[in-house]
Each structure stands twice: as structure tokens, then as C-alpha cells.
Amino acid sequence: MKQSYTLVVNGHSHTVEAEPDMPLLWVLRDFLQLTGTKFGCGVASCGACTVLVNGEATRSCIVQMQNTAGLRITTIEGLSPDGSHPVQKAWEEVSVPQCGYCQAGQMMTLAGLLHQHKKPTEEQISTAMDGVLCRCGTYQRIREAAMKAVEAMNK
Amino acid sequence: MMNRGDEYLNSNPRILKTRPNVAHMTKTSISRRQFVKLSAFTSTGLVLGFSLTGFPAAAMSPAGDCDFFQPNAFLRIDKSGLVTILVGRQEMGQGVNISLPMIVAEELEVDFQKIKTDIAPFGSLKEGAHDTGGSQSVTGGWDELRQAGATARTMLVSAAAKRWGVDENLCKAEKGIVVHTVSGNSLSYGDLACEAAALPVPPVVALKDGKDYKLIGKNQYKKSLKEVLTGKAKYGIDLKVPGMLYAVAERCPVLGGSLESLDDSETLAVPGVVKVVRYTGTGIPMNVRPGVAVIATDIWAAMKGRRLLKIKWNEGAQNTESTEQLFKTFAATAKKQPKQVVHTAGDTAKTKAPASRTLTATYSAPFLAHAQMEPINCIAEVKGDRCEFWGGLQLPDWAVSTIATECSIPKANIKVNLALMGGAFGRRLQFDFAIEAVKIAQQADKPVKVIWDRMDDIRFDNYRPANYHRLQAKWDTAGNLQSWEHHVLTTSIARMVEGPEAKDLSEMLGGAHKDFWYAVPNVKTSYTPVDFNLQRGWLRGVEPVVNVFAVECFIDEIAQKLKKDPLQYRLSLLEGREPFKAYWDKTVEPARLAGVLKLAAEKIGWTQKRAANRFVGIAGHMFFCDSYAAHAIEIEMTGPKKFKILKIVATIDCGLVVNPDGMKNQMEGGTVFGLGQALRNEITVENSRVVQDGYYTYELARYKDVPQIEVYAVPSEAKPGGAGEVGVATISPALCNALAAAGRRPHALPIKNEGFEWL
Secondary structure (H helix, E strand, O other): OOEEEEEEEOOEEEEEEEOOOOEHHHHHHHHOOOOOOOOOOOOOOOOOOEEEEOOEEEEHHHOEHHHOOOOEEEOHHHHOOOOOOHHHHHHHHHOOOOOOOOHHHHHHHHHHHHHHOOOOOHHHHHHHHOOOOOOOOOHHHHHHHHHHHHHHHOO | OOOOOHHHHOOOOHHHHOOOOHHHHHHOOOOHHHHHHHHOOOOOOHHHOOOOOOOOHHHOOOOOOOOEEEEEOOEEEEOOOOEEEEEOOOOOOOOHHHHHHHHHHHHHOOOOOOOEEEEOOOOOOOOOOOOOOOOOHHHHHHHHHHHHHHHHHHHHHHHHHHHHOOOHHHEEEEOOEEEEOOOOOEEEHHHHHHHHHOOOOOOOOOOOOHHHOOOOOOOOOOOOHHHHHOOOOOEHHHOOOOOOEEEEEEEOOOOOOEEEEEEOHHHHOOOOEEEEEEEOOOOOOOOOOOEEEEEEOOHHHHHHHHHOOEEEEEOOOOOOOOHHHHHHHHHHHHOOOOOEEEEEEOOHHHOOOOHHHEEEEEEEEOEEOOOOOOOOEEEEEEEOOEEEEEEOOOOHHHHHHHHHHHOOOOHHHEEEEEOEOOOOOOHHHOOHHHHHHHHHHOOOOOOEEEEOOHHHHHHOOOEEOOEEEEEEEEEOOOOOEEEEEEEEEEOOHHHHHHOOOOOOHHHHOOOOOOOOOOOOOEEEEEEEEOOOOOOEOOOOOHHHHHHHHHHHHHHHHHHHHOOOOHHHHHHHHHOOOOOEEOOOOOEEOHHHHHHHHHHHHHHHOOOOOOOOOEEEEEEEEEEOOOEEEEEEEEEEEEEOOEEEEEEEEEEEEOOOOOOHHHHHHHHHHHHHHHHHHHHOOOEOEEOOEEOOOOOOOOOOOOHHHOOEEEEEEOOOOOOOOOOOOOOOOOHHHHHHHHHHHOOOOOOEOOHHHHOOEEO
16 A cells, blocks of 8 residues: 655655555656666666665665655765766766766765765775676776766865 | 568668668669669668758758758757757767767867757658667768758858858858858858758758868767766656556567466556556567566556466477577587588688698577666557657667557557667667557557566567587698688577578678688688577677677687787788678778787787786777777786786777767777676576576676776778777687687687686
8 A cells, every 4th residue: 555755855855655665766766757866677786776875875776665764865866966076077077978877876876985985995996886787888987987086075 | 561672681781671661672673783782872871862961852941941940850050049960860878969960060160069969850861860770870971961061051151152242162161150251251150040041952062171170080078968967868768758657568488479368356456557458479570479568557566566467378389498409409500511601712622631730619609688777668659540659769760660560550650759778789779669568558548658677678688699600720731721611500680580581691790701801712601590489689799799709719729729929820811911892882901900900919018028827819800880890808817717807908990080089988888898798698598488587697797897998099081980889799709819828718608607717
């Protein structure tokens, strides 16, 4: 049975009616029209749906609505109002995307890492980014952009 | 089914042969020979009377209209001065939404930062002009798009000269302004739009000299970049249509099966589920499997409902096939007489050499899935005999004509809304999912968005064929290669799409056809298709990727056996060889192939001294989009079968490079795509079912797999070739050749199956 859930997304409070087991991903995409968060696999294997939950990079395809009480969620649309977050700026500077479909997940993963560790090591970056797939193969540019973003965050 | 002539089909690249206008060809009885001759001049349809303006005749020039000036379908200049360049080819990550506008803008003489780009709506161009594949967009559009820009520029200059009453030769256009060079008077394109629109479209216009290019050859970045980075870009899966329902489908697990029984009572009890519908499958060209779709008010309800379906399938007779058996069949069949000989030079049968001067080797590679990040999806709405659909399609015209036939909807009543694709790699050349969506929507009274989940995507793809190669070489006592035989066996794509009468010759592209680039006096290449009950389709660089692996490993293996340097050995068989005709209008220029190999070797430091556990490998090829590429790789062995890739160099000669950063992105991406195939990608089949079910089991290249990749282009003024696929094929053989240099040569991809491990 559908239930009412109130969640804070990108600083705004929303109340939605959803099944308790409905993944947050589909609520974001189809109820709140925040389609920047992408469906890639539905089983946490690709990272395309990554959002920040209380600052931590989380795969929204496996977060059920019944577990979202009190969570603060940030999607790519809320990472910055205008694409000015250091991660987005680094991605722009390096011109990372090809098709771009996975890039919200890539950027949110790095943003989550940067929330945890202001100055992550290369190894920490590799471990975080290794879990996010890009079929176009932009990994080399992701690496370059990630280094730039870390640098910008620590200026 | 469309009536498509086999001879034609077998003599043209896939992107041409798959176009629906082929039907026109056969109807108007243009012979194959005539067609091949004509097709040498265009890949966008001059053949079919497609004028250079890109407009269907009926929509020609809105002369006199005073809101905007649009002399052709590729650009529009509003009275306000806003310039919009429209892109006919579909964007899927390969960068045509930047490279194609650059070509138009170069001739149009506008400030590229101020113009807008947009998708040319389906129907605004002639049939086939939206087709996107075969790395043909830049190379096929080069003349037409320059012409489009130059035509508009010429007309704007004429309009200004007319207004001023001056000689138009004394007027010039730059940055969206026409200037009278004598008086210094100037008028903006916006000011001139209406007057230009009233002028006749000149049949011939002068194109710029390449040395005057301001835009072409300089890095430009996607205008949609910011939208992508802020989550605002809308891909097909993001589109919404008012009143839309959602659907997911359960498909017959075995190709050729049918629905036996269905119990949907539990599904219908799920809140939000609206309806459960059955739909039938289709035969060629798309081989849609029969299925049962759950239609619901939201996607989650549809997904939950699907899990509760109780379905019994009649699997048909071919439900016990496996890839394990297929590769045994390949190995046994490879030694027998081939089904058809494709290319011969000299006479290999007369070349005699003892076993000591003979080398025989086999190579193989598995079925592969596309696994583009955006799962397959399509929105369809059917009202009576009218249909509209929304989605990413690489061959929308063929999709429309097939849907018209399969779903009994008049072609003229089908409206298509093309969408940005989150990757395609050939998956969306196939339009099985669009036919399926229409079949489902025919049973709903609202628009329906059908989404495939990742398991559907991996299990019901159109797979790159599994393949096997047997090669034999003979040389004389001086070590000169005398004979080269190559027997290719694949589960043919042509047979899947065209039916059993297909002649399969496209399966031989990439060094196994007349394009075989090494100078060997006696050559025989041959083909044998092996039937297998699984959908096959085109995957990025498909035929060359299949064949180049074998060719470029085998030449290396011969060099190794002859104790010759693999690079120098290749060069000795390329340098000095004159350009030669391959197939269609394609000419192979061995010197250009030698050029990319030499550049790759130089950049990897081929001849430099390295530590005893470090090795290099190299491979090169010519791709049918008039491009050449090579890879060189350096590895470090950390165990007998354990290695680390230190560096990869990718080189390309694709003629004049339109957008260097776009080309570089494609070569980097192509390299990673190929590396994934070398290391990880593999689809296996048991009981005629694909075993893999998602990204956990169908492994893609990952962040940590990818070392430093350097990309270099051979400077060239030649007509631009394609860059989207040429960078895939040579990374696997280069890696295997490096491993061979280290002592153990893999003969089957992915190399993890032969026990190789990497760091």
C-alpha cells in the first residue's frame, strides 16, 4: 500500500505517496521530475544513480522509500545551482562526457568522497571511482578531472 | 518485408545496406553496378535524388517568409540574428552534435560561440539522412554540410550587395556580418535574413580553401556540456508524455519460442497495474521475441507486477544450444572446406612449403553485448491507425518502414521524435524495442513508456557474433612470406537480419576481404557461417574488430617465428605497396597504415631499452570509414601470466581532423572499449539462453583497468574520415602481441579465460 513520505531533496521538502519498497531512484525521476539521476541497472552495479544522502554517495536504486525518513538528499540538480561546484567545473574544464549518461553518477560519487575526505589520496579516488561504470570509456578524463576538483577544493 | 536485393546488400557497408531506401533502389531497378558507382560519390543519398539542400522537395525553401532564412535543412537564421544549426545525425556520445555544426559554421562564417545547435526533426530531411552508424557522419556529411553553409553565406552576401547596389565580390562575410570592403558598410545576417530568403538558391557555390579554416581543426566543446553536467540534458529515458503509462516486459527466453500459457491474476492485483498484454514476435529483420508486458501507472508497480507473472513458454526445437558447443563446432568446421571463398590473389594451393616453413594458428572471440549505460527504452502512443513514438534510434527511417509493416500502420501516420542517446554503440541500429513498444501501445489507450531493465538489456541484446579464425602462412627459404590463408567463421549478422540467403560478405571487412593490407603474393580468404539460435547485431566497429584481431595477431606470430621485429616486419609488407581498391569505393593506402604504425611505435619508444620484464606490442588497421589506426602498448610482467599495463598509445590517420578534442575523446573511448573486450567482456549461452544477467556478470572495462592513454594523429589534409569506431580494433591484438613478446600468446578473448591476470 502506498504511504506518504516526506523527504528533503536539494534543500526542498517534498511529500510523495509511494510504495514502501519503491526505490528512491524512481521517486526522484518520475515523481519529483529530477531525471538527472539515471537508471543504469537497478542493482547497485553501475553507479549511474548515485546521489548524496546526508552527504554520502549512495546508490538511489537500492534505497527504499521506507528507509528515507529524515534523510537529506542531494541530486546532480542540487549539487550547485548553476554547475559551479568544483567537481562540475573540473568536468567541464576537462570536457569529460561523451554520451554523458553516467556522468551525474561519476560526479556525485566524487562529491561524496570529497565530503568524507577533503583531500583524498589517489588510491581513495581510484577505489571510489572504480565502482562507477562508463561505457564510453571516459575514465582517463574522469581521473584528470577528479585531480583538478581535489586541487580546487583544497585551494 | 522490404524487398532488398542481396547483391546490393552484400556489396555495401552496413549503414548503407540497412537503409530503408534500399527498397526504392530495387523498385526503380537500378542495377548493383550502377549503384556502386553512384555510391562512390555519396553516402547520404544523392543516389536517390536527395538534393544537397537536404530538404525533401516539398519542403523546399520558405522564400519570402520574413521570420527567418532557411535555404536548407541544416541551418536557420532568424530575423533576430540567432543562427541555429540543425544536426541530422543522431548524438549518442560520439560528438556529431559538435563536429557537424562546425562544418556548417565554418562555411557560414559565424561566431561559433553564439550559435545554437539542435536536432534536425525527423521528417525534415530525406530518408536515410538521420541514419547514424558506420562512422559515416563526418565523412558522409563533409561535402553536403560545407555546401549548406556556403550556400547560405553566398545568399547573405548577395542580399547585402543587392541592398547596397555594389559588386558582391567586394563584400565578405565574417562572424555573422557582411562587410562591404570598399565603404566599410556592414549588415548582420539577421538584418539580411528576409532579403536572402527571397533570393533563388544558387545551384553551385564556392567552398572555402582549407588554409582559410578558422574553426575546423580547433577544439570545440559540446554546447550541451553544461546541461549534461547539471543533469538537465534529456535522454530518451527521461522524456515524459502527458498521461503516459509505464511498461516492462517478460520476453520468451529462447529465440523462436512462443507463449504457451499465462496466469496474470497476481500481477493484476498489484496496486498501480493497469493491464497485462501479450504481443507476438516478428521475424527478420529485427527478430522481436514474443512477450508479455505489464502496463502500470508507475514503473515500480510494473516491475513488481512482472515478477508475479506465471508464464509457460513453448521454447521451440532450438533450446539446447550452448557457446561451449559452438566453439567446438567452430574448431571442427574451421579445418573443413569453407562455404565460400571471398578474396584470392595468386594461388595459395600452389604454394608449397614444409612444416618448418608453415605456421597455422587459430583465434577466437565471444559474443558481446552492447551494454550502453542508458537502458533500452521507447515511448509509443497508438491512436487508431496513427502512431507516435519517442526514443533514440540510429536508423529511424528503417524503423518506421518496418513498424508500418509489422504493426499495420500506414507509414505516413507514424511520427518519430528522436532523442539524445545515453550511448548506443550499434545497439540502437536495431529497433526491435521500438517495434515492441508499438505492439504494446497498440493495446493501451494512453502513451506507454517501455523500459528494459539491465537484465533485459544483457539477456535480449543483438549480440556481436562469436567468431573463430583459422590462419595458415607459408614462407620461402629466405623467409619471405609466400602464402596467407584466412578462414573466418562467425554466427553471421547478415543471416540474422536478412535471412538464410544472405551472402555474408560484410562479415569479412577488416583485413579478411579484399582490404587485406599486407603484400603477400598468394592470398585466400574464406567464410563459413555457423548457425546459432541467438540474435546478432552490429557492435561498434564490428566486422573489423572481429577480423583485425586475427590478422594482427597472426602477422605478429609469423614475425616472431621468423625472429623478426614485428614492427619492421609489418612495415616491410606495407611500405612500397601501392594504394589498391578493396570493396565498394574503398581504397586501401598501405603507406597510411605504415604511418600510424610508425607513429605509435615512436611514441611508445619501440626501440628503446627497457627492463627485462617490460614488453611492447603493436597492431594497426584500415577501417572502412577511410581511417587508419594503430595501438602500441607497454606492459610489465609481474608473474608468468600476470601483468600491468604501463601505457597505451593510440594513433589515427583520419585525414583532416574536424574537432581534435572530439577525435581524441573517440580514440580514448575506442581504446577503453577495445580493452574491455581484451580483458573482460564475454557473453556465454547455455540452453539457448544468455547466462550473464547484468554488469556483475557481463564485466565492462573499469576505471582501474585504464592506464595512461596517449592519442596522436598523423597530420593530413585528406578528406575527413570517421573516428568513432577505428580506435577499437587494434588494442586487443596489440596487448596479445605484447604478451606474446613476454612469452605467452593468448589466442582467445577475453584473455582472462586463458588465465591471464592484470593489476
